[in-house]
Amino acid sequence: MSMSEAAAAMLLLLGCLFYLAGTVGLLRFPDVHARLHALTKADNVGLMLVCAALALLSGSLRVAALLGLIWLLGLLAATVSAHLIARHARRHPEAHR
Amino acid sequence: MNALLTGAALFLLINLVAGLVRVLKGPTRADRMLAALLFGSTTVAVLLILAELQGMAALRDVALLFVLLAAILGVAFVGLPEAHPEDPE
Numbered sequence: 001m002s003m004s005e006a007a008a009a010m011l012l013l014l015g016c017l018f019y020l021a022g023t024v025g026l027l028r029f030p031d032v033h034a035r036l037h038a039l040t041k042a043d044n045v046g047l048m049l050v051c052a053a054l055a056l057l058s059g060s061l062r063v064a065a066l067l068g069l070i071w072l073l074g075l076l077a078a079t080v081s082a083h084l085i086a087r088h089a090r091r092h093p094e095a096h097r
Numbered sequence: 098m099n100a101l102l103t104g105a106a107l108f109l110l111i112n113l114v115a116g117l118v119r120v121l122k123g124p125t126r127a128d129r130m131l132a133a134l135l136f137g138s139t140t141v142a143v144l145l146i147l148a149e150l151q152g153m154a155a156l157r158d159v160a161l162l163f164v165l166l167a168a169i170l171g172v173a174f175v176g177l178p179e180a181h182p183e184d185p186e
Binding site: 001005008009012013015016019020022023026027032035036039040043044046047050051054057058063066067069070073074076077078080081082084085087088089 | 098101102105108109112115116118119125127128130131132134135137138139141142145146148149154157160161164165167168170171172174175
């Protein structure tokens with residue numbers, strides 16, 4: 001196993017750990033806002049680490065750029081959705097205890 | 098390396114299935130939307146891993162499309178008409 005493969009394996013495992021943290025937060029935290037907090041941040045760090053690992057493995061600049069673009073768009077999607085859902089939950093507390 | 102990639106993809110799929118528990122339990126529509134957010138980010142990671150594993154570059158484009166649709170999902174949820182009745186408990 002070469003140096004870059006070892007680094008990619010480390011990044012991949014670390015990314016899976018962050019995904020696990022996000023899922024555990026989604027299942028265990030008490031209300032909508034806490035769950036949003038756990039899910040969106042942890043999952044996007046996980047996505048970044050997985051993207052970095054795959055970019056290292058692919059060894060191609062084009063693929064690495066595409067993975068970076070996917071990660072940035074994922075960040076954008078998560079932040080926009082998280083803010084919209086949190087605002088919706090705050091404005092309609094009757095539906096969200 | 099391939100075994101590790103396969104393991105990671107399987108692990109992320111198990112995460113997805115665990116997220117379904119939140120869809121079942123609710124209790125509100127916003128909670129169910131959170132599971133949809135989880136699906137957005139996790140499915141993208143699974144697709145990217147499969148693209149590397151099987152050498153299918155097209156799956157990366159699928160992931161790109163998926164992440165774009167995930168951005169629209171939250172907006173669509175908030176844009177639901179207010180008169181829409183809350184789902185039965």
